[in-house]
Amino acid sequence: MARIDPRKMERIAREEVPFVGQLGIRFEHIEDGTARAVLPMTAENGLLRPGGTISGPVMMGMADYVMYACVISMVGPALMAVTTNLNANFLRRPRPVDLVAEGRLLKCGKRLAYGEVTLWSAGAPEDPVCHVTLTYALPPADAG
Amino acid sequence: MARIDPRKMERIAREEVPFVGQLGIRFEHIEDGTARAVLPMTAENGLLRPGGTISGPVMMGMADYVMYACVISMVGPALMAVTTNLNANFLRRPRPVDLVAEGRLLKCGKRLAYGEVTLWSAGAPEDPVCHVTLTYALPPADAG
Amino acid sequence: MARIDPRKMERIAREEVPFVGQLGIRFEHIEDGTARAVLPMTAENGLLRPGGTISGPVMMGMADYVMYACVISMVGPALMAVTTNLNANFLRRPRPVDLVAEGRLLKCGKRLAYGEVTLWSAGAPEDPVCHVTLTYALPPADAG
Amino acid sequence: MARIDPRKMERIAREEVPFVGQLGIRFEHIEDGTARAVLPMTAENGLLRPGGTISGPVMMGMADYVMYACVISMVGPALMAVTTNLNANFLRRPRPVDLVAEGRLLKCGKRLAYGEVTLWSAGAPEDPVCHVTLTYALPPADAG
Numbered sequence: 001m002a003r004i005d006p007r008k009m010e011r012i013a014r015e016e017v018p019f020v021g022q023l024g025i026r027f028e029h030i031e032d033g034t035a036r037a038v039l040p041m042t043a044e045n046g047l048l049r050p051g052g053t054i055s056g057p058v059m060m061g062m063a064d065y066v067m068y069a070c071v072i073s074m075v076g077p078a079l080m081a082v083t084t085n086l087n088a089n090f091l092r093r094p095r096p097v098d099l100v101a102e103g104r105l106l107k108c109g110k111r112l113a114y115g116e117v118t119l120w121s122a123g124a125p126e127d128p129v130c131h132v133t134l135t136y137a138l139p140p141a142d143a144g
Numbered sequence: 145m146a147r148i149d150p151r152k153m154e155r156i157a158r159e160e161v162p163f164v165g166q167l168g169i170r171f172e173h174i175e176d177g178t179a180r181a182v183l184p185m186t187a188e189n190g191l192l193r194p195g196g197t198i199s200g201p202v203m204m205g206m207a208d209y210v211m212y213a214c215v216i217s218m219v220g221p222a223l224m225a226v227t228t229n230l231n232a233n234f235l236r237r238p239r240p241v242d243l244v245a246e247g248r249l250l251k252c253g254k255r256l257a258y259g260e261v262t263l264w265s266a267g268a269p270e271d272p273v274c275h276v277t278l279t280y281a282l283p284p285a286d287a288g
Numbered sequence: 289m290a291r292i293d294p295r296k297m298e299r300i301a302r303e304e305v306p307f308v309g310q311l312g313i314r315f316e317h318i319e320d321g322t323a324r325a326v327l328p329m330t331a332e333n334g335l336l337r338p339g340g341t342i343s344g345p346v347m348m349g350m351a352d353y354v355m356y357a358c359v360i361s362m363v364g365p366a367l368m369a370v371t372t373n374l375n376a377n378f379l380r381r382p383r384p385v386d387l388v389a390e391g392r393l394l395k396c397g398k399r400l401a402y403g404e405v406t407l408w409s410a411g412a413p414e415d416p417v418c419h420v421t422l423t424y425a426l427p428p429a430d431a432g
Numbered sequence: 433m434a435r436i437d438p439r440k441m442e443r444i445a446r447e448e449v450p451f452v453g454q455l456g457i458r459f460e461h462i463e464d465g466t467a468r469a470v471l472p473m474t475a476e477n478g479l480l481r482p483g484g485t486i487s488g489p490v491m492m493g494m495a496d497y498v499m500y501a502c503v504i505s506m507v508g509p510a511l512m513a514v515t516t517n518l519n520a521n522f523l524r525r526p527r528p529v530d531l532v533a534e535g536r537l538l539k540c541g542k543r544l545a546y547g548e549v550t551l552w553s554a555g556a557p558e559d560p561v562c563h564v565t566l567t568y569a570l571p572p573a574d575a576g
Contacts, residue, residue, distance in 0.1 A: 018199045019163075055162045056227055057205035064200055083200055084400065085373055085423065087231040087519055089546055089565065091539040106550075106560050107523040111399060112372065112425065114521055114563070116548070118538075128538050131546070133521065133565060135373065135423075137400065228544065229517055229567065231375050233402055233421065235395040250406075250416050251379040255543060256516065256569065258377055258419070260404070262394075272394050275402070277377065277421060279517065279567075281544065306487045307451075343450045344496055344515055349489035371488055375519040 004030040004073050012077070013065060020061035023047075027069060033105035033115070035069040037062070038122070040098050054094040060086060063117040063132035066103040070115055071136050074108045080139035081113070087133045094129045098122040111138055148174040148217050156221070157209060164205035167191075171213060177249035177259070179213040181206070182266070184242050198238040204230060207261040207276035210247040214259055215280050218252045224283035225257070231277045238273045242266040255282055292318040292361050300365070301353060308349035311335075315357060321393035321403070323357040325350070326410070328386050342382040348374060351405040351420035354391040358403055359424050362396045368427035369401070375421045382417045386410040399426055436462040436505050444509070445497060452493035455479075459501060465537035465547070467501040469494070470554070472530050486526040492518060495549040495564035498535040502547055503568050506540045512571035513545070519565045526561045530554040543570055 006027035013021040023045045028036045039054070039062055041047045047054060064083055071081050103117040112135060119130040150171035157165040167189045172180045183198070183206055185191045191198060208227055215225050247261035256279060263274040294315035301309040311333045316324045327342070327350055329335045335342060352371055359369050391405040400423060407418040438459035445453040455477045460468040471486070471494055473479045479486060496515055503513050535549040544567060551562040 018197075019201050020199075053162070055164075055205075056208055056230065057163050057201040060204050060230070061199075061201035083234055085231070085233050086200065086204070087229070087375065087565070089229050089538075089567070090227055091546060106521075106563055114523060116563070131538055131548070131565070133519070133563070135521070231421070231519065233394075233423070235402060250377075250419050258379060260419070275394055275404070275421070277375070277419070279377070306485075307489050308487075341450070343452075343493075344518065345451050345489040345493035348492050348518070348520075349487075352488055371522055373519070373521050374488065374492070375517070376492075377517050378515055 004069065006030055009069050017065065020065050023058065023062070025062060025065060030069045030073050033070050033074050033108060034103065035066050035073065036100070036102045037066050038098050038100055041096060053096065054099055056088070056090065059099070059119055059130045060088050060132065062099065062101050063088065063103070063119065063130070064134065066101045066117050067115050067134045067136070070103045070105050071108070071113050074105060074113070075138060081136045083134060084137045085135040089131045090129070091131060092127060092129045095121040095124070100125070112136065113138060148213065150174055153213050161209060164209050167202065167206070169206060169209060174213045174217050177214050177218050177252060178247065179210050179217065180244070180246045181210050182242050182244055185240060197240065198243055200232070200234060203243070203263055203274045204232050204276065206243065206245050207232065207247070207263065207274070208278065210245045210261050211259050211278045211280070214247045214249050215252070215257050218249060218257070219282060225280045227278060228281045229279040233275045234273070235275060236271055236273045239265040244269070256280065257282060292357065294318055297357050305353060308353050311346065311350070313350060313353060318357045318361050321358050321362050321396060322391065323354050323361065324388070324390045325354050326386050326388055329384060341384065342387055344376070344378060347387070347407055347418045348376050348420065350387065350389050351376065351391070351407065351418070352422065354389045354405050355403050355422045355424070358391045358393050359396070359401050362393060362401070363426060369424045371422060372425045373423040377419045379419060380415060380417045383409040383412070388413070400424065401426060436501065438462055441501050449497065452497050455490065455494070457494060457497060462501045462505050465502050465506050465540060466535065467498050467505065468532070468534045469498050470530050470532050473528060485528065486531055488520070488522060491531070491551055491562045492520050492564065494531065494533050495520065495535070495551065495562070496566065498533045498549050499547050499566045499568070502535045502537050503540070503545050506537060506545070507570060513568045515566060516569045517567040521563045523563060524559055524561045527553040532557070544568065545570060
């Protein structure tokens with residue numbers, strides 16, 4: 001497994017992922033343990049209201065979703081894969097523009113996958129707003 | 145400062161904290177760097193739907209909110225206090241019952257506060273579902 | 289398995305654990321997923337030199353060792369258990385006295401164990417100098 | 433400040449950094465918030481003994497040292513900068529060869545600096561053995 005259709009991933013999220021699945025996040029690519037997605041500022045997802053900002057739970061939920069896409073690009077649609085650790089460092093306040101997240105796996109073993117996701121406000125990739133590392137536990141191969 | 149009125153804290157959350165403020169979390173006490181809160185499973189907050197479970201972002205958002213209460217019980221309503229690190233370890237799947245979270249500060253310095261929050265499904269405090277450590281940056285005393 | 293002889297644990301460390309095994313750490317008890325140990329300030333381990341302080345690697349190594357004792361009190365001498373995550377928060381500068389570390393497991397599953405270790409300068413348990421959370425990967429039961 | 437003489441950094445470490453300063457780590461470059469260093473397997477630092485492996489505390493100590501170099505390349509020799517958080521993920525067992533570590537800052541603010549260090553066995557940069565994120569608290573500018 002190597003490349004995942006972004007539209008298919010978004011459909012899975014809308015149907016199965018609570019909260020984050022409703023934000024309208026769109027993937028630009030999902031391939032070989034990497035993924036890149038955009039969270040749009042729109043009226044639909046409520047992020048465009050006056051004084052609105054992208055909250056911590058939104059950024060962590062997006063990072064978890066992007067890393068999940070990285071994992072399934074390596075192991076297939078392992079719906080049993082579960083996050084065991086999420087470590088988020090909040091570096092700057094996001095600006096009221098689209099949020100971009102880029103993830104990559106640093107290890108994909110038989111039992112554990114580990115990677116990092118960097119998030120930035122569109123147009124300012126050199127000033128990340130949040131950096132997240134995540135560990136996923138993978139189901140035993142014979143559990144399917 | 146030592147004791148915070150739980151109702152006042154809930155009112156601040158409803159008005160100012162996106163996403164988490166709408167979950168109907170209720171505090172049992174907030175005092176001297178500790179706090180305890182309950183997230184009810186209700187129709188109102190959408191957690192009672194069939195197949196529903198309490199997601200990772202909900203648990204992390206609740207932990208952040210509980211730690212924020214711990215911090216203001218020590219430094220007053222420091223609205224400028226910001227989370228700089230949140231490290232969540234997901235230990236067990238929450239059961240479809242109320243979620244309890246208990247937090248305590250391990251340090252409250254002039255510039256940084258650090259503490260931990262343990263979350264469990266109501267009735268099973270000996271089997272935590274999630275353990276979170278958090279760091280808050282505190283605004284300089286002369287910034288007010 | 290429930291209770292481990294502290295002297296036996298110290299012997300394993302001296303023979304098998306590089307660096308930390310040479311510090312002369314002594315366990316007070318190891319039982320049911322908890323453990324407590326003391327790192328003495330002595331001439332032998334070099335911590336008593338003028339200007340000497342207990343460094344970060346020493347505290348992290350001690351925390352790892354104490355959590356390892358907690359793990360084997362639950363699963364037996366699983367020499368294959370390996371640390372996959374260690375998250376250390378340094379809260380205060382240690383004083384030039386013995387260092388105490390107390391650990392407890394929050395989860396001991398089939399594949400992962402997770403716990404926390406709190407370290408303080410002897411005589412000041414209310415002011416921890418370091419708080420560490422750790423995850424261990426456990427070998428499959430049929431790997432022996 | 434932008435570029436630091438590697439030999440000067442190594443001299444500071446030998447004189448001031450306990451444990452890690454004695455390992456013979458050599459910097460290849462320290463510049464603009466990035467740094468790269470090598471830990472040699474030699475008889476001198478005891479890493480070459482039979483059955484020897486590079487332990488967790490050694491990798492964490494090296495990561496801390498490399499990030500410290502990244503920090504001083506941005507703020508000058510801030511001897512008061514202290515590590516407040518170190519989060520290490522152990523991904524693979526190091527091979528018995530030189531260990532390489534590369535660090536980069538993701539943020540260098542007035543009060544906090546945050547970055548990541550990736551470590552790998554020489555010759556295998558695509559398979560990191562350890563990934564570490566670190567936060568440093570910086571002394572107030574007027575404290576000097």
